[in-house]
Amino acid sequence: MNHMTESFSYVWLIPFLPLLGAFINVFVNRNPRVSGMIACATVAASFLLALGVFFQLIGLPDGERSVDVVVYSWITTGTFAVDVAFLVDPLSTVMMLVVTGVGLLIHVYSIGYMGKDACCVRYFSYLNLFMFAMLILVMGNNFLLMFVGWEGVGLCSYLLIGFWCERRSAANAGMKAFVVNRIGDFAFILGLLLIFLYAGSLTYADVFAADPAVLAPVITAITLLLFVGAMGKSAQVPLHVWLPDAMEGPTPVSALIHAATMVTAGVYMVARCHVLFAQSATAMTAVAVVGAVTAIFAAYIALTQYDIKRVLAYSTVSQLGYMFLACGVGYFTAGIFHLVTHAFFKALLFMGAGSVIHALEHALEKGRDPQDLRNMGGLRDLMPVTYKSMLLATLAIAGIAPFAGFFSKDLILLGAFVNAPALWLVGLATGAMTAFYMFRLLFMTFGGETRLSRDETEKVRESSRVMTIPLVLLAVLSTVGGFIGIPHVFAAGMDRFGGFLAPVFSGLPEAQVPSASVELTLMVLTLLLAAAGIWGAYTVYIRGNSIFDRLVPRALYTLSLEKFYVDEIYDTLIVGPVRKIARGCWRILDSAIIDGGLTLAALTVRSMGNAIRYTQTGVVQNYALIMVVGALVVFAYITGFLGP
């Protein structure tokens, strides 16, 4: 194995280069123009290196595709040793590629988006720092290094949410993200403590090889604690509240951190610890149920939001729920697959939204919110590149074949169908809702009549090349990205993605596969429901507008005319109540209970602090009195041991 470790000895450069970039931008560079270049160059170099790792890895036989690369020995004490070491295996390589690849595109996009901001040097150094932390998280070969990355990404996220410090809401959102993540992190640390206590090590190889009998008494506790950590980071109900507020940060940050990479850290962690999770049926059920509930709950809320970034944020929460659902039913490969495709199309959606916001910020009159869907409409012709790429991404997230989202979502639903039919139904319903709200977003932004005044319309411009090229590249990936994992039912042996990851998950029991006819039926059902969702959005948000004539063939038009009565029913019986309930859900659950609970907890602690603080009277004799009382208590306690 030694020569292999050596041949991978360069992997430390992958996280180190972005760190170097951050350092240069913090300490050396003062030029805003150069800062973006430096940031992009370092990330690009990391991406190339990650590609190198990938090709080197597929050149190896299946059994040897897991290499520990020790950089140096980090902590060595009498009881304990941890290295700074990277684990190169298919799972970490996939994550490296996603993080550096999507990260690179977002860095490039940021040059266009943030280039004119006064603090853009600071922005790029944070962004590079984030890349460093995220890469440490996914590449470490032990839990401690993962924790280092875990805290690091949290910190960068917190700094970037509050980046525009003039906005009071930004600072509050940062605080909220911070408090909620604390809860998750605390559980995560406790999980690590238990692992350390029972397995005696924090290195993956040791922990995963530990005798299940040794871990048995605490395995459920360990996995549940780890999962609570994942829930915090990956915004699962009820710890999801911070993510929609995190949209206060710059939009490329939302794309990178709060959609494509950081929030998927929880999914990565669960997949990485699949050996542990597989040992606890309770934990697996919890993961699956929380995932499914989050998926449908967030999708439900997304139906009625008007802020474009908020819709996308809830959509992210919902899609993360899908990934956990996949992990929970034992389809870890499907979870990671969806993580990858989601990174493509969600990053694209956010960047597209950013492009729209960027354009409207300059066009809209003062006081009109550039993120409000009700202030948009008809941008299709004004921003064609943005529109087309977002359309492809929307098709992908809606799960329409053959776009990327179709394959991954299909695999998840298949897994749910086999292992937990009830959750499969939830997933199916979520699929329809996803299609609905995503097309609602698309229609309200680009379709229909514009809600901009003429002056404003004239000022809307398509974004510059530096912003649209990443969009186009991601659009291509969203369209064809799914072909890396073509299901067995279409072409045997074409599931390249599953094959690549197979060595990682080889310890798991063989997944049950239903017959081809069942699988195909399921696919058709999924597609039909997605189509129904699109149709719903279309009827509600496009019909009756003049653009409708141009957009849709006459035959469809007459067809929908006949559905007039259904529309009425739909409107009064479904859309109205749905909207009300969804609003209610958001208000009661999010605002009242969860926010309220957090505020209450914070208030309790603060008032305790104040109560103790005012015992500090400033009179020295009171302090002496406190000491004497303490001394008497100590004395009473200690002499209590004397016995009769």
Added chain:
Amino acid sequence: MNTALPVINLYAVMPQIVLVSAATVVLIVGLFERFRKGIPYLSLLLLAVSGVVAVNQLGLGPVPFSDVSSMMVMDDFGLVATLVFIAGAVLTVLISISYAEARSIDRGEYYALLIYAVSGMSMMAASTDLFTFFLGLEVLSISLYVLIGFEQRDAGSNEGALKYFLLGAFASGFILYGMALLYGASGSTEYEAIARTLGGERSDAVNLLLLGGLGLLLVGIGFKISMVPFHAWTPDVYQGAPTPVAAFLSTGSKAAAFVVLIRLLGSVFPGLQMEWIPLISVLAVLTIAVGNVVALVQTNLKRLLAYSSIAHAGYMLLPLMADSQDGSASIVFYLIVYTAMNLGAFGVLAVLSARGAPCATLEDLAGLGSRRPLLAAVMAVVMFSLAGIPPTAGFMAKFYLFSALVHGGYVELAVIGLLFSGVSLYYYLRVVVWMYMRPAAETPAEAAGRLSYTGMTALCLSALAILAVGVFPSELLQLAERAVMTLP
């Protein structure tokens, strides 16, 4: 009675001798007005000399001071502690220079007292007899009383000094009475003799004396390390004291008391573990809780740091329960890191408030990130480290400490500690938020112009050390482990 002259081993107390002589030299040279500017540099030089002496003795011990009665011993534990105190004093001198000059307190006595205080701490660390411990403690305390009140015209400095003096002397009374009881129990104040008495058959009366003595000692030492409920002086005194002195006070004197505590509880009182472990665990948890919770609502920076230092004392108390080499080593490691962090934090305040209005509250830090980028970066590193965010030294220290605790089987204490450590992030990050995310006030409180070079050097050194130890902790961990190896 033994009439032969005892063999005195002066070599064993060489670091202390050098320190006391250094302080005296500084005191005398300080009498000459024309050397005034050079005094701090002379102090640095002499501190460096004593550091070299201590380094040279590393690994040679343990050598007792005399063959008749041990009194003091030269071992790695005491030497490492002495080196930490010296390093702390060096940083304190560096951040003092501009501060003391601007406030006209840059007299020879100031630096001489600082070095006397170090010699006292060093005596405490090396003592193997309650009486030498007491003398060291008094040398330290008396120097500190004067240093805290050094700004004679400043009412705050005066008030802080008076409070520290009254309560400190009060606590000394407790320690002395406890020593008397222990003397009565074992006929000697040597650690070894007391340990022997504890190990043998004990009558009820002896037991009463031992337990009472232990309780009173804990009160007195608890005062020095600001353990709840003996902590009340901490915020007031830190706030009143000249900022570099507060930095010194929060690191050196606390570290010295901890070193004594490790020696006492680890090698003298293990026989009473059943009695003190529950007591210390309750007090440690209280200390952590009070420190962190009250720090949440503080807006005065020095008070915030004072409560933070209370909380850190609580963390450091925890591994005493584990009663293992690892536990003691983790405290030593934590103390080293803590010294760098707290000197850094107070140092930033000292450098900022050297001239002009003192930098007192969170508001004064607003916009520091753009006004003074380097200083703000140092403060941010220090805050992250205090909060225990990787990859800083503070994270390493906490990690090592809690893992030793878990290894000793005190999972529930580790959980409580971690919970409050999570709470603490809030107020540490709030400092960072104020520096980077709040626009500056129209007229910043601190004076314009460049900052003191020496102060900035000290601060950058501590920040770099914090980062370096976070990434490459092995050497320092080994040093801490080596230090506790010599403990019985």
Added chain:
Amino acid sequence: MIPVTYYLVLSAVLFLVGATGVLIRRNAIIVLMGIELMLNGANLSFVAFARQFGMVDGHIYVFLVITVAAAEVAIGLALVILLFRNRGTVNIDEVRSLRW
């Protein structure tokens, strides 16, 4: 001969009287005297024990403690004088500008 317990009780009483003085007297100088009383209570115990054991070290300790106490009082009085100069009072319950 008077048993050693008597001395010990007296020393405890002295210590407690001193501590009470620290707690209840307002005048800084009297508080200082209270602290002295506490130290002397401890001294008495040392002497009593030393006599009981027939050893000399307890007596030596007492001399050292007296020296230390003298140094402390010197500092204490200096601080009280500064207090009087700065605020015109020696009542320590009026010195409470540093609080909360």
